[in-house]
Amino acid sequence: MTSTSSPRHGTRTRGAIFAPLEDVGRAVRVEQRLADAIRSGVLRDGERLPSESELAAMLGVATVTAREALVSLRAQGLISTVRGRNGGSYVTRAKLHDPDAQAARLAAMSRVELHDRGTLHLVVLAGCAELAAEYADAADVDLLASLLPEAGDADPGHWRHADAELHLTLAALSQSARMTRQVVGLEADFGALLRQPLGDPEFQAFTRTCHEELFTALRAHDGDAARKAVRRQLDRAVDELAVLHASYR
Amino acid sequence: MGSMVIEGASGSASPAALACAREVEAYFQGVIEALDVVRSGLEDVCRRTPLLAADLVAAAHPLTRDLLAGLPLFGGGFVAAPGFLADHHLYLAWWQGEEQQLLAQSTVSGSGDPVDYSRVEWYRTPVETGRAHVTGPFVDYVCSDEYMLTTTVPVEVDGRIVGVVGADTLLDTFESLLLGAVREAGAAVVNQSFRVVLSADPRVPTGRLIAPEQRGALIPCGDLPLGVLVG
Numbered sequence: 001m002t003s004t005s006s007p008r009h010g011t012r013t014r015g016a017i018f019a020p021l022e023d024v025g026r027a028v029r030v031e032q033r034l035a036d037a038i039r040s041g042v043l044r045d046g047e048r049l050p051s052e053s054e055l056a057a058m059l060g061v062a063t064v065t066a067r068e069a070l071v072s073l074r075a076q077g078l079i080s081t082v083r084g085r086n087g088g089s090y091v092t093r094a095k096l097h098d099p100d101a102q103a104a105r106l107a108a109m110s111r112v113e114l115h116d117r118g119t120l121h122l123v124v125l126a127g128c129a130e131l132a133a134e135y136a137d138a139a140d141v142d143l144l145a146s147l148l149p150e151a152g153d154a155d156p157g158h159w160r161h162a163d164a165e166l167h168l169t170l171a172a173l174s175q176s177a178r179m180t181r182q183v184v185g186l187e188a189d190f191g192a193l194l195r196q197p198l199g200d201p202e203f204q205a206f207t208r209t210c211h212e213e214l215f216t217a218l219r220a221h222d223g224d225a226a227r228k229a230v231r232r233q234l235d236r237a238v239d240e241l242a243v244l245h246a247s248y249r
Numbered sequence: 250m251g252s253m254v255i256e257g258a259s260g261s262a263s264p265a266a267l268a269c270a271r272e273v274e275a276y277f278q279g280v281i282e283a284l285d286v287v288r289s290g291l292e293d294v295c296r297r298t299p300l301l302a303a304d305l306v307a308a309a310h311p312l313t314r315d316l317l318a319g320l321p322l323f324g325g326g327f328v329a330a331p332g333f334l335a336d337h338h339l340y341l342a343w344w345q346g347e348e349q350q351l352l353a354q355s356t357v358s359g360s361g362d363p364v365d366y367s368r369v370e371w372y373r374t375p376v377e378t379g380r381a382h383v384t385g386p387f388v389d390y391v392c393s394d395e396y397m398l399t400t401t402v403p404v405e406v407d408g409r410i411v412g413v414v415g416a417d418t419l420l421d422t423f424e425s426l427l428l429g430a431v432r433e434a435g436a437a438v439v440n441q442s443f444r445v446v447l448s449a450d451p452r453v454p455t456g457r458l459i460a461p462e463q464r465g466a467l468i469p470c471g472d473l474p475l476g477v478l479v480g
Contacts, residue, residue, distance in 0.1 A: 039356055135456055137442045139370070146368060157362075164360040172388035175456030177396040180388045191360070 026061050030069035038078045038091050039188070049079060049089040077101060099196075106193055106241070107248040114245055117190045118238035122231060124179075124186060125167060129226040132173035133218050141218045144169055148211055149204075156199040159207070163198060164191050166211065170230075173218075197240035207233055262468050266479045269434040272427060274471040277400060280416050281381045283320055284402045287312045287414045291327060295406040299335030302342070306351065309342040316416060317349065321426070324393055325416035326352075327404070330376075331367050333411045339363050345393055345417065355391045364391050375403040375413050383473055386420050386446055386455050396420045396455070398446070420455055423447060434477060439467075441474040 037043045049070075050058060056066040070089055073079045079089045106114075132140075147166045149158045164187060171183035197203045210233035217225035287309070294300065294308035305327065313326045324345025334340050343352040355364045366372045369391060371384035385398035401415035427447055431438060437448035443459040465480030 135444075135458065137444065137458060139442065143368060143370075161357060161360040161362045164357045164362075165364065168357060168390050172390050175386065175388065175396070175454075177388050177394060180390055181394050184390070184394060187357075195360070 027065045027068035027072070030055075030059055030061060030066060031072045034069065034073055035076065035078055038073075043091050045091055047091045049091065051088060077105070102192055102196060103248065106196070106245050109245065111242065111245065114242060115238065118194070118234070118241070121186055121190055121194060122234045122238070124183060125170065125234060126227045126230045128171045128174045128179060128183065129214060129217075129230040130223040131175070131179075132170055133221050133223040133226040135175050136173045136218045138219065140173055141215050144173075144218070145212075145215050148208060154201045154204060159198040159204050160192075160195040163195055163207065167191075170214075194234075194237050194241060196244060197237055200240070203236070203240060206236060210236075262466065262477075262479055263434065265430075266434040266436050266468055266477055269427070269430040269436060269438070270468040270470045270477040272430045273438055273475055273477065274473060276423075276426065277383055277473050277475070278471070280320060280322070280400045280418070281402060283316050284325075284381070284400065284414045284416055287316055287325075287327070288402055288404050291404065291414070292406055295404065295411050300333070301336050302334050302340050302353070305329070305334065305340070305342050310344070310351075313342075313344050314349070317344065320416070321418070321422050323395060323397070323417040323419045323422070324349075324352075325414075327412055327414050328366065328372060328401075329412040330410055331365070339365065341366075341392065343392055343415075352392055366391050371399040371401045371415060372413055375401045376410050379403055379405070380472075383440070383475060385440065386444065389417065393417060398423055420446075424455075434479065436477045436479045438470075439476055439478050441476075443478070446475065 034043070034049075043049070049055065052066045052070065053063050055070075056063040059066065070079065070081075074081060074089075078092060080092045081089045136144075144166060147162050147169065149155070149162050153159075167187065168180070168183060171180045174180070198207065210229050213232075214226055214229035217223075217229055290312045291305075291308060294304055297304060309327045316322065316325050324343060326341065326343035328343065329337070329340045331339055337354070339354065341352045341355060344350065345352065355366070356362060357364055369384075370387075371382070371389075374382040374384065381400065381402045383398060383400050386396060387399075389395060389397040389399065395417070396419065398418045398420065399415055400418070401413040403410055404412050404414055424447055427438065431447050432449045435449050437450070437453065437459070438446040439459060440446060443461075443464060445453055445455055445457045445459065447455060459478065465478055467476040467478050469476045
């Protein structure tokens with residue numbers, strides 16, 4: 001997948017404004033290329049990346065640009081840097097799935113940030129559902145429904161994967177590539193956290209009910225009902241996540 | 250497939266509408282012929298056992314480069330049947346974009362797990378029917394994250410389906426190629442679900458479904474799952 005969204009903080013924006021013109025955006029491009037390669041598995045977990053100066057030479061950018069890209073990848077948890085003789089930057093793709101890493105990320109978040117991210121997710125996906133109700137045909141809904149885990153399957157990994165793919169497919173049904181890329185970015189950012197509660201079989205059952213309501217609404221071309229079904233599931237997911245969050249603090 | 254209702258005899262259709270249907274057919278026939286070149290070029294490497302992704306990439310890369318150089322395509326390549334390669338369960342020897350980047354594997358954002366493309370239309374339909382297929386318009390979140398018309402052809406070696414070869418046409422490109430003919434015909438190109446591919450009416454966006462009561466006569470575009478809707 002392409003187009004990962006990266007946090008753009010005020011300081012970084014200011015830095016980019018005053019960077020030499022030809023270097024503007026280069027660090028972001030270097031970072032995106034490496035992030036895509038890590039997320040897609042082209043760069044393997046544990047693989048050592050070239051050094052800052054090697055990277056800079058290979059990609060034809062300034063060392064400071066390569067460094068900026070590595071700093072951002074580190075902040076996203078996609079690489080970790082080890083000091084010393086065997087030091088360097090290593091791909092840490094496993095962290096994408098590591099529950100401890102997710103717990104640490106959640107614990108580091110404020111309650112305000114959690115609800116802030118939850119709101120963005122909710123508004124975008126509820127909007128996708130409303131449009132999908134207009135645009136989806138029966139075959140589209142069949143494909144969505146086929147993504148749900150079988151009855152009796154309580155494997156958290158299956159549920160998280162199915163739910164992520166379902167949201168992405170729903171976004172694509174809006175018939176807007178930009179909307180879909182937006183959701184890809186949101187998912188990369190917050191998706192893994194939002195699906196922590198899916199380890200609980202009771203929440204899995206609730207999620208199944210909501211998704212089935214969504215499928216019924218899409219088949220009936222009922223945008224309001226589709227929006228409500230997505231909202232109900234995501235509201236509860238954010239609630240569960242907030243309770244989990246409170247237990248860490 | 251097979252759901253396409255052909256109403257109205259072509260006798261009642263205007264010459265411009267018939268010409269539009271022929272133009273759509275000619276475009277995709279060109280893509281399918283180019284894909285046949287890639288398909289036959291890959292037959293030898295597909296007989297190798299065990300077949301590794303690296304061998305497949307080495308064979309598919311020059312063929313795909315020629316494919317993409319010859320037509321206004323966004324991307325293309327070979328997508329392996331699940332389990333066909335010895336070293337990857339799912340694999341896309343697929344190049345796309347200005348820099349023709351290799352896709353290799355596609356993952357779901359948020360879970361990081363590979364996307365099982367075997368259930369999506371552009372893979373499933375040609376494999377099930379044994380024939381070329383055009384999927385779309387759809388937002389392709391497996392390969393390109395773009396709004397696409399994807400042409401796919403099944404690859405069968407020694408009686409076994411080993412994957413599909415395919416090529417992506419951006420809706421942007423299709424619009425620039427066909428808008429003149431569509432306007433001339435005062436018609437809409439639709440797919441087999443009566444989803445609009447391109448309409449002469451600027452208020453009808455690509456992707457909209459045409460309700461049964463609003464469907465006029467349909468001129469099929471050859472054997473393709475596409476037609477030109479008039480009236």
